[in-house]
Amino acid sequence: MKSIVAPYGRWEPATPARVASLFAALPCPWWIAGGYAIELAVGRRVRDHGDIDVMMLRRDQFHLHDALRGWECWAADPPGVLRPWEPAEVLPPTVHDIWCRPGPDEPWRVQVMLDEADGEEWVSRRDPAVRRPLAGIGAAGPDGIPYLAPEIQLFYKAKRPRRKDETDLLAVLPLLDEARRRWLSEALAHCFGSHPWRERLT
Template sequence: MTPELGPWDPAEPAEVQRLFARQPAPWWVAGGYAVELALGRGLRDHGDIDVLLLRRDQLAVQQALAGWEWWAADPPGTLRPWSRGERLPAGVHDIWCRRNADSPWRIQVMLDESAGDDWVSRRERRLRRPIAEIGGRTEGGIPFLAPEIQLFYKEKNPRPKDEFDFAAVLPSLDAAQRSWLAEAIVTTSGPHPWLPALARADAPRDPG
C-alpha cells in the first residue's frame, strides 16, 4: 500500500544530528545540504533532506528514528511500510521517514554499499573509497558526504538544482577531488558536460 505522498517539511541538519546521535553507525548528510555543509554556507531552498547510511547499518535508522513511520521505496518508486527488523534487499536504496501518518515527511535515508572498510558506489562497484574518507564534518560536528561523491550522484541526469550545486562547489574542490570526480564520471557516463569545467579548474593558471 502506497500512502498519498503528502507534504515535506525537511529536518534541519542539526536536528538530524541529534536524532542519529542515538545510534553508533556512521552516517552523513547528503544531497544539496551536503554541498552547503561542505561550503559552510547556505545556497538555496531544499524540498527534502537526505541522510546516507551503509546498507549493512540500515537497521540503525529504526534505532535513530524509534517511534517514527518508515517507508521503503521499492523500485520503481512505490512506497511501502518498512517492518521493524526487516533487511531491505540491494535494489531498495531509499527510505522515507515521518513521525506519524498525520505528519509531513521529514527525512529521506539513502542506503549505499560497502565491502570491508570501503564504501562502494551502488552505481559502479569499481568506485571505492575508504569509509573513513568519504565525508567531512562541520565545526558543529555534523557529518556530510564529500562533495565530489555527492556531485557524482547528481551528474547522471542533472536537474537545474544539480547544475547550480556543481557550479557553486566546483571552485572549492581541490585537485584530488576534481580528479576523482572526473574519473568517476568517465567510468560510468563517458563524455559529460561537466568534464570540461573540471579540466579547466585543474589547468595551471597564468601567474601573469
C-alpha cells in the same frame, strides 16, 4: 519551513541540526547528503530544499529504527511504490531510499539513502568499481555535523543533472582541490564516458 507537497504526502524537511540530534547516538557512520551536503561543504545557504537526505551503509540499516524510534519508515520500492518498512525486514538491494516521518499525520522529515560497503571501503551503488576508503568519504562541519564529500555527492547528481544540481556544482566547484576534481572526473569517465561536467573539472 516551507511545506512541499509530494505524491505520498507533504514534505517539511528537518534541518541538519535536527537530523544530527536524532542520529547522534547511532553506533555506525552516517552523513548528510544531497544539497544540504553541498551547503555544509561551502558553509552557506545555496538554494531551497524540498527534502533532506541522509546516507547510511546498507549493512547498518537496522540502526535506523533505533534512531527514529516511534517514527514511520517507508521503503521506496522501485518502480514507484512507497510501502511501510517493518523493523524485522531486511530491505532488498533494489531499495535505496527510505522516507521517514514522526507519525501518519505528520509531514515527511528525512529521506535515508542506503549505499554499499565492502569491508572498510565505500562502494557506489551505481558501479561497484567506483569506491573509496570509508574514512575518506565525508567530513564534518564546524558544528560537527557529518556530511558526504562534495565530489561523491556530485558524482551521484551527475547521472541526470537538474537545474538544482548545476546550482550545487557551481557553488562547490571552486572549493574542490585537484585531487577531488581528478577523482570526480575519473569516476564520471568510468560511468558515463563523456560528460559535460568533466571539462569544468580541469
